[in-house]
Amino acid sequence: MTDFEPQDVTVAGDRSPDRRPVTIRRQVVLVADLAGTMVFAIEGAHAAIRAGLDLLGVLVLSFVVALGGGIIRDLLIGATPPSAIRDWRYPVLAFVAGLATFLLHLQVESVPAALLTTLDAVGLALFAVAGAEKALDFNIHPFMATLMGAMTGCGGGVIRDMLLARVPVVLVADIYASAAWAGAAVVVVGRRFSCSPALAAALGFVACFLLRMAAVRFGWQLPRIAG
Amino acid sequence: MTDFEPQDVTVAGDRSPDRRPVTIRRQVVLVADLAGTMVFAIEGAHAAIRAGLDLLGVLVLSFVVALGGGIIRDLLIGATPPSAIRDWRYPVLAFVAGLATFLLHLQVESVPAALLTTLDAVGLALFAVAGAEKALDFNIHPFMATLMGAMTGCGGGVIRDMLLARVPVVLVADIYASAAWAGAAVVVVGRRFSCSPALAAALGFVACFLLRMAAVRFGWQLPRIAG
Amino acid sequence: MTDFEPQDVTVAGDRSPDRRPVTIRRQVVLVADLAGTMVFAIEGAHAAIRAGLDLLGVLVLSFVVALGGGIIRDLLIGATPPSAIRDWRYPVLAFVAGLATFLLHLQVESVPAALLTTLDAVGLALFAVAGAEKALDFNIHPFMATLMGAMTGCGGGVIRDMLLARVPVVLVADIYASAAWAGAAVVVVGRRFSCSPALAAALGFVACFLLRMAAVRFGWQLPRIAG
Numbered sequence: 001m002t003d004f005e006p007q008d009v010t011v012a013g014d015r016s017p018d019r020r021p022v023t024i025r026r027q028v029v030l031v032a033d034l035a036g037t038m039v040f041a042i043e044g045a046h047a048a049i050r051a052g053l054d055l056l057g058v059l060v061l062s063f064v065v066a067l068g069g070g071i072i073r074d075l076l077i078g079a080t081p082p083s084a085i086r087d088w089r090y091p092v093l094a095f096v097a098g099l100a101t102f103l104l105h106l107q108v109e110s111v112p113a114a115l116l117t118t119l120d121a122v123g124l125a126l127f128a129v130a131g132a133e134k135a136l137d138f139n140i141h142p143f144m145a146t147l148m149g150a151m152t153g154c155g156g157g158v159i160r161d162m163l164l165a166r167v168p169v170v171l172v173a174d175i176y177a178s179a180a181w182a183g184a185a186v187v188v189v190g191r192r193f194s195c196s197p198a199l200a201a202a203l204g205f206v207a208c209f210l211l212r213m214a215a216v217r218f219g220w221q222l223p224r225i226a227g
Numbered sequence: 228m229t230d231f232e233p234q235d236v237t238v239a240g241d242r243s244p245d246r247r248p249v250t251i252r253r254q255v256v257l258v259a260d261l262a263g264t265m266v267f268a269i270e271g272a273h274a275a276i277r278a279g280l281d282l283l284g285v286l287v288l289s290f291v292v293a294l295g296g297g298i299i300r301d302l303l304i305g306a307t308p309p310s311a312i313r314d315w316r317y318p319v320l321a322f323v324a325g326l327a328t329f330l331l332h333l334q335v336e337s338v339p340a341a342l343l344t345t346l347d348a349v350g351l352a353l354f355a356v357a358g359a360e361k362a363l364d365f366n367i368h369p370f371m372a373t374l375m376g377a378m379t380g381c382g383g384g385v386i387r388d389m390l391l392a393r394v395p396v397v398l399v400a401d402i403y404a405s406a407a408w409a410g411a412a413v414v415v416v417g418r419r420f421s422c423s424p425a426l427a428a429a430l431g432f433v434a435c436f437l438l439r440m441a442a443v444r445f446g447w448q449l450p451r452i453a454g
Numbered sequence: 455m456t457d458f459e460p461q462d463v464t465v466a467g468d469r470s471p472d473r474r475p476v477t478i479r480r481q482v483v484l485v486a487d488l489a490g491t492m493v494f495a496i497e498g499a500h501a502a503i504r505a506g507l508d509l510l511g512v513l514v515l516s517f518v519v520a521l522g523g524g525i526i527r528d529l530l531i532g533a534t535p536p537s538a539i540r541d542w543r544y545p546v547l548a549f550v551a552g553l554a555t556f557l558l559h560l561q562v563e564s565v566p567a568a569l570l571t572t573l574d575a576v577g578l579a580l581f582a583v584a585g586a587e588k589a590l591d592f593n594i595h596p597f598m599a600t601l602m603g604a605m606t607g608c609g610g611g612v613i614r615d616m617l618l619a620r621v622p623v624v625l626v627a628d629i630y631a632s633a634a635w636a637g638a639a640v641v642v643v644g645r646r647f648s649c650s651p652a653l654a655a656a657l658g659f660v661a662c663f664l665l666r667m668a669a670v671r672f673g674w675q676l677p678r679i680a681g
Contacts, residue, residue: 048625054676056632057625072532076298078307080532081594088595105679140308141315158390165613167392167619171275173283178283222281225332303525305534368542385617394619398502398511405510440548449508452559 023085027186028220033091036126039119040156041094045101046108051164054059055102062098069155073131073148077138117216124180125208128153129201132184138185140187149184150177153208173213178222183208246394261320263353264344267383268293269322272328273335278391282329288323288387290318296382300358301374304365307379344443351407352435356428357375359411369415376411377404382436402442409437485583488547490580493573494610495520495548499555500562505618508531509556515614516552517545523609527585527602531592571670578634581663582607583655586638596642603638604631609661628670637662 044065048058067084072199084090101108120212131152136143154177160194161168186207190200214220272291276284294311301309311317328335358379381397381404385391388395397404415433417427441447503510521538527537529640538544555562584608589599608624608631615622624631640661644654667673 031228038250049679052677052678053625054352054622054627060631062624073528076308076312080307080534081530081592083529085594085598088597091598091601093548102679122388138308140312144312144317144318147318162389162616163622163625164391165392165616165619167278171280171287171390177287194250194594224279224281225329227277281600302529303535303539305533365535367539370542371539371545374545389616389619392619394505394507395617396618397505398514400508449510451506451508452503454554 002119003220007192032115032126034089035128036123037090037093038097039067039123040096040103042108043116043120043123044094044160045098046105048098048101048104057094059098060162061095061180062101062167063094064159064163065156066094067091067156068132068159069127069152071133072155073152076151077135077148079134081197088200096166103131118213121212123181124153124176124212125183128180128183128208129187129204132187132204133197136188136191137179142192145188146181149187149204150181153177153180153184169227173221175211175220175222179193179208179212179215182211200212235399240349249394253395259353260357261316263350264293264317264320265324266350268324269335270343270347271383271387272325273320273326273332274387274391276332277331285329286322286325288390289323291386291390292319292383293321293324294383296354296379296384297358297385299382299447300362300379304362304367304375306361306365336371346441348406348436348439348443350431351380351403351439352410355407355410355435355444356414356431358369359414359431360424360428363415363418373411375406376414376431377408379412380407388442399446402438402447402449406435406439406442469518477597482598486580487490488543490577490584491520491547492551493546493577494581495551496562497553497570498610498614500559501614501618502552503556503559512556513549515554515617516618517548517554518613519610520522520548520551521545521610522613523581523611524604526609527589527606530605531589531594531602531665533588533592550670553621560606572667575633575663575666575670578630579637579659580608582634582637582662583641583658585656587651588656590642590645598641600635600638603641603658604635607631607634615618627675628663629674629676633662633666633669636665 041062044061044063047056047065050059051057053061067090071082071084076079076085104112128149132147132149133143134152136142137146140148157170158168183204185204187200187204190203191197229381268289271288271290272285274292275288278284280288286427294317298309298311301307333334355376357376359372359376359378362375367375383398385395410431412431414431417430419423422430468488474589495516496519499512501519502515505511507515521544525536525538528534528538528679582603584603586599586603587604589602594602611624637658640651641654641658644657647653650658
């Protein structure tokens with residue numbers, strides 16, 4: 001990403017006397033971001049194929065699931081054009097992942113569910129952490145930054161379900177959005193207590209990932225009022 | 228709201244030689260805004276509970292119904308970040324109202340429908356007036372400002388219905404969005420004819436509220452073409 | 455459109471020594487834009503009537519189908535407020551077309567389907583070309599500009615289907631969004647190879663229109679994976 005990024009300025013400005021750690025951190029963030037984008041794009045394509053959409057629908061759902069949450073976050077925090085529109089690499093990666101899923105759908109079908117769930121939890125945690133960080137970098141109130149982290153992690157899935165004309169699954173069941181929210185909250189609280197950005201991000205990632213995996217493993221659900 | 232608000236500047240700049248009326252008006256607007264937010268958040272939580280959503284879904288619908296219309300308006304008129312993102316008090320109030328509705332749902336169930344309808348009409352009128360005013364303050368064309376008022380009043384309910392995978396009720400039945408539109412139009416016309424902002428707002432509120440209540444009382448419907 | 459438009463600056467700055475061609479081109483663009491808006495508004499109203507919506511629902515769908523794609527494009531490329539909000543002529547035209555369709559629905563029903571399909575393809579091609587051009591004028595990456603063109607052409611129909619609680623038809627069947635994408639790509643590639651803006655626009659229009667009409671005529675479909 002060659003264009004101006006407030007995040008870099010913030011990181012460069014505090015606590016890091018030389019540029020090396022910043023550059024390394026930027027690369028780690030970039031790789032994590034691209035990995036999360038790819039996982040979510042594959043899931044979007046998979047959902048589109050199962051819903052009987054055509055190739056264009058598959059590509060649209062790859063894009064939307066991978067990038068929709070970040071786009072809504074950027075619109076809400078005033079970071080326009082959203083980075084997924086400014087940086088062509090993210091959409092291209094989403095489309096390539098979607099197309100590959102379409103062509104190799106039999107192989108994707110045979111991936112064990114446990115692996116998909118784990119990769120999805122990784123993607124969720126990456127996006128929740130990145131979303132909270134970007135909101136803080138744009139001077140959004142810490143409480144709202146936790147919401148922006150959750151939105152980054154879950155927004156794409158919500159739009160996917162709206163496009164498929166069904167109630168978003170995160171509103172009905174599972175510890176999913178709440179895991180993203182918790183991870184984002186850990187990032188924000190960590191920053192408040194003067195953790196380094198890298199440590200806060202790592203703690204937030206672990207919190208979200210472990211909470212999500214434990215919820216799947218033990219079948220945890222949020223309370224609900226019986227009809 | 229401690230940050231810069233164009234609305235205050237406008238009000239301070241015209242016709243008011245001292246600051247006192249402005250301060251009082253600001254407080255009235257704030258209280259009205261918070262009251263409308265609370266009523267809509269309770270309704271959103273109520274709809275979520277009836278649709279079988281879990282606690283997270285209840286909180287999301289509280290947020291969306293209370294703040295979704297204003298957020299879309301702010302994105303459309305270029306007031307970013309939207310005030311519901313910049314000012315943490317609105318989301319916190321929406322979440323608290325949603326959580327309280329979840330915990331006290333039996334009590335909420337027993338509230339008479341007529342009271343709920345009346346409170347809802349109050350919230351609708353408050354939001355329609357506030358939405359039209361904010362659009363005018365951002366130099367949006369008067370005709371578009373009436374649409375922004377209607378959007379502020381009804382947008383949250385539209386997103387609620389989209390999330391619940393059903394056709395938005397305001398598009399199908401009832402004098403609801405049209406009452407909001409009428410109230411917003413009264414505000415805009417009043418301002419054009421040099422009413423004081425307070426008088427224009429009061430007239431718009433009364434117009435929307437009375438039209439909505441009369442429509443409920445007498446079962447008024449907009450025309451529709453039989454299938 | 456009397457307010458500042460980056461598009462005009464770009465056009466005025468390159469290759470046109472006098473103002474005459476620019477003015478003529480602006481008028482052609484304006485007429486084309488208004489024609490596309492009217493066609494799409496009629497289609498939105500038609501869909502609303504068939505879905506049993508009331509008069510307000512008909513007006514909302516006229517607005518959304520005619521202007522929704524352009525509004526989302528403008529939000530994504532950072533052109534806020536969107537031109538459909540800044541320029542009252544577009545919404546007024548959409549509402550007038552929607553109201554006329556409501557009043558004259560029997561006559562609209564009797565319009566031959568082939569004519570409607572042709573007009574729709576004209577509107578699609580106009581919007582795809584205009585959307586790609588505007589994105590380029592806002593310095594969006596060429597690849598993303600092709601997506602913005604497709605979004606301008608199809609976004610309104612996607613929101614229509616979401617409001618009607620059904621899976622957007624462009625995701626499931628037909629060469630429609632892909633025709634818009636192809637037309638937008640022709641515009642972008644033409645500009646890259648130093649075509650005049652007018653020639654690139656004309657080529658993009660023809661490509662989208664012919665591809666769409668051929669797809670209807672010969673029943674072309676995109677590939678899909680059998681369930």
